[in-house]
Amino acid sequence: MATDTSRLPVASGRVAEIREVALSLFARRGYHATSMKDIGDALGIRAPSLYNHFESKQQILVEVMRGTMEQLLRDHIDALASTDDVVEQLRRATEAHVRYHARFRDEIQVGNIEIRALEEPERSRIVLLRREYSDSWEALILRGVGRSVFRVSSPRLTAWAILEMGIGVARWFDPAGEMSETLLAYHYGDMALRLVGIAHAPAASVSAVE
Amino acid sequence: MATDTSRLPVASGRVAEIREVALSLFARRGYHATSMKDIGDALGIRAPSLYNHFESKQQILVEVMRGTMEQLLRDHIDALASTDDVVEQLRRATEAHVRYHARFRDEIQVGNIEIRALEEPERSRIVLLRREYSDSWEALILRGVGRSVFRVSSPRLTAWAILEMGIGVARWFDPAGEMSETLLAYHYGDMALRLVGIAHAPAASVSAVE
DNA sequence: CCTACCGATCGGTAGG
DNA sequence: CCTACCGATCGGTAGG
Structure with a gap:
């Protein structure tokens, strides 16, 4: 329950470092407001050195965004597969959704805002995954x-x-704030149940028929 | 009910035109991805001519964002002042909130995303208004x-x-889509009531005690 | 409203 | 990983 959803495969070291620094800068300032020099500065190297690891700034964005939707979808599918009770499916899917958004805040922010800065065909690929998610x-x-x-x-x-x-x-x-990610997930799970008309259901008050 | 919440005071003509074009571009591409040349092109004038109406690109952003939160707060206060019934207050405040977000989509998007591109002290001013809103x-x-x-x-x-x-x-x-803004507002009003534990309340099922 | 122009910075390449 | 450098574009000014 602590760190089950892993990040992307932790790549070669420098590549992962660049991606992490870029993620943080893109989230805080935005893709277009972040220069290759900014990314280099944060790592203590010169901007042109970044091109030994990435073909372009755009490719850094692609790598930063890649995997986010896939992992979200995976957690979602796990939540659905874990039970036949549709109430429990809703609760668990909501908890997974909220946990993911509480944990990978930068990834989510960049994923949502900078999709417009993403070039094709990557952009359409992610839009499709999102569509898949909301359809589910x-x-x-x-x-x-x-x-x-x-x-x-x-x-x-x-x-x-x-x-x-x-x-x-x-x-x-704020992961350093008073409310834990787990409590947060519970609260949102309850709110989701309310939205579907289940007033104050404790965990197993309604069992599936199937 | 059609167009009650007016935009900013419809300024001198060119100034308003520039603001509108910039709003649209900032919403679609982002502030940093939009150049003064882009704005000029959309109006059929040269970029330097924009400086006859605005001191800087930043000032255009300020003008684009100014008024959005104020109007939202005004609508919100009107909703609260219209009744003493707390249920009805919640419903009307939610409807006002949703109507505003359905109608001023670009303003909301730019207001939320580009606040990070806004310089002080304007930025803090808007953050404060937002805080006021969520506190209310x-x-x-x-x-x-x-x-x-x-x-x-x-x-x-x-x-x-x-x-x-x-x-x-x-x-x-999508204002051109199947669902009207009004129906949308009703749906969200109902969902808000559910979130506070009122299962399926038609308009006046619970009356305030005061 | 325009043209002409400014210094700064951008993403990126060459070549080692 | 670096320095040296490229053309393009940026926001903005001057001067009319």
Whole structure:
């Protein structure tokens, strides 16, 4: 439960260092406001030396963004596969979503904001993965509605509301703050249940029919 | 109900044109990815001519962002002042929030993303207004909890969840799409009520005690 | 509103 | 990993 979702394969050392520094700068200032010199300075090397590890600034962005959506989708699928109870699926998927957004704040911020700075075909690839993710959420809500376990007026809006409130976490969560990532996930899990019309359900109050 | 929340005072013509074009470009590409030449091109004039109307690129950003938070706060205060019923306050505040985010999508996007490109003291001024806004939301939830009308496990998280799900609207809402802004606002109003523990309340099912 | 022009900085290459 | 350097573009000014 501590650090289950690993980052990308921890590459050759310098490459990983560059990616990490760039991620931090892109998140704080933005891709276009970050120069190769900025990245080099943060590592104590000259800007041209970066080209020994990356072909271009754009390729650094690609590497920074690669893997984020894939990992999010993997955690999501695990949450769904862990139970047939649609209530529990919703809770676990929400917890996974919130945990991910609390833990990988920079990745999420850069992923969301700098997608517009990403060139094709990488950009379309990520847009597609996102679409896949939100579609799966909508399907989950629809499944719960179909089993008469959820009651919502718009499955799509409900799915987006849950997604968006989780994305917000990446903007303000402070891992050094009073609230732990785990407690945060529980709270959001409960809120998601409320959004589908389950007033105050403790963990196993509704069991799946299947 | 159609266009109640007006934009900024419609300034001298060219100034307003520049602001509008810049808003659109900043929203689509970002502040740092937009050059003065880009703005000029969109208006059919040369970049240096822009300096007859604005002192700097930064000042254009300031003018683009100015007023957004103020108007949002005004609509919010109106919603709160319109009734003493805390349930109705929550519903109307949510509707106002969502309407604003559906209508002024570019303003919201630029306001949220490019605040990091904004120089002091303007930046702190806007951060303060935002703080004011979210504080008012938390106070609203607390009021409902105090009157035993709302039931939440964390007033602050609930406030943020409502705010964030509304902010998401600015990212995907399509005014030319099937769902109207008004219907959207209703749906989100209902979802906000659910988040505070009011399962499926039609407009006046709970009346305030005061 | 324009042209002409400024110094600074950009991403990136050459060549070692 | 470095220095030296490239053309392009940046925000902005001068001067009319």
